[in-house]
Amino acid sequence: MRKVPTNSFYTHTGKLLRDALAFKNKGGRGSDILAFEEAFAEYIGVERAFLVGSGTSALYIILKALMRFSNKTEVVLPAYTVPTLTLAIAKAGLKTRLAEIDINTFNLDPQRFSDVISKKDTLAVVPVHMFGFPMELSEICKSSAKEGFYVVEDCAQAPGAKISGRRVGGESGVGFFSMCKGKIISAFRGGIITADNKEIALEIEKEISSMPTPGRLFDLNLFVALFLINYATIPSIYGPLFKLISLFKSTEVHERFEPSLASPFAARLGLTQLEAIDTQLKRRTENAMALYKALEKIDGVGLPNIIEGASPAFNHLPVMIQDNEMLSALTKILFKRGIDTARMYERPIHKIYDLQYPDLPDPFPKATELSEGLMVLPVHPGVTKRDLGIIIETFKEIFC
Ligand SMILES: Cc1ncc(COP(=O)(O)O)c(C=O)c1O
Structure with missing residues (x-):
């Protein structure tokens, strides 16, 4: 029986094959990655974008970059969001502080986040545009100027969401998106950092240049995973094969996290999806x-x-x-x-x-x-x- 999955995937198998055939991984952060980064930065309306291995890696890399400017040690997250963000914070050697959400918006409560801000310890606040619903950042940005912390916008679920005519991801100077499975732009795994602040962008670039770019085996796995998921999420296949497909759905709570970069193949997939x-x-x-x-x-x-x-x-x-x-x-x-x-x-x-x-x-x-x-x-x-x-x-x- 036909069944509609919660997520659809990619565009068409034809385009996936086209991207795979057109693509040559020459190693390193070659022209495909740069082309995607430029296109994404232009789409969001920011100075720079950086393709990385996941949204969680994006947060980790941003925090490592911010730590070059400040020795404060705490990062504020909404108490309701994707839990693995705390692993990125811990991996960077920082401490997670949680703040209450607003039940009317499902986002961080702008009236309550100040409960956990400290001039001495707060390095950054991470407001999340949860489920792609933009949240008002003016209150937090005002407070950041006064209290001296950074605002890192989590736009993982919100590429293309707008507030006051502007796409989210550029208001606070630095933000990130996720390209994991189920996201609006997806390469099975992947993340994008957006930076509108030149100094922060420079430090992010340094962090990224110290990390290895995945090679051909990664791309082969990626191609196979995408090819299968592309079919598995077609309602007339998802329904009859539901029990089999469910075996591959992960519901585990992660205990560990390793920061990573994305391959040029992921960049090509991103470019194709950005066009659409x-x-x-x-x-x-x-x-x-x-x-x-x-x-x-x-x-x-x-x-x-x-x-x-x-x-x-x-x-x-x-x-x-x-x-x-x-x-x-x-x-x-x-x-x-x-x-x-x-x-x-x-x-x-x-x-x-x-x-x-x-x-x-x-x-x-x-x-x-x-x-x-x-x-x-x-x-x-x-x-x-x-x-x-x-x-x-x-x-x-x-x-x-
Ligand atoms: C709101 C939010 N933030 C961050 C992330 C982390 O992204 P990734 O899974 O690519 O590491 C996700 C992913 O589900 C998310 O939904």
């Missing part, structure tokens, strides 16, 4: 807004506010269902009807890693509430009008 990003975002926005408009009227379903002047880049549509029984009923029924959903980060960071926070009282109750009730719905270009209808009708049946 506007069409891709348009389809995602149409799908997501059809769901958003229908679901926002339903009591018991929480959606993140789209703040004034913002256009999200919809990686998925996140919804929060407070009632646990309803959440599990919804998941099961949607699955039976051919729609796969996912729980993202079922626990907040302080309940995954031991960061020396007490169990009780919960120091970040909003982050816990969000992670316990969060479900993501597919909105990628493979989602049809019929699929959207099924999702909306199922929500109505359960909640109305």
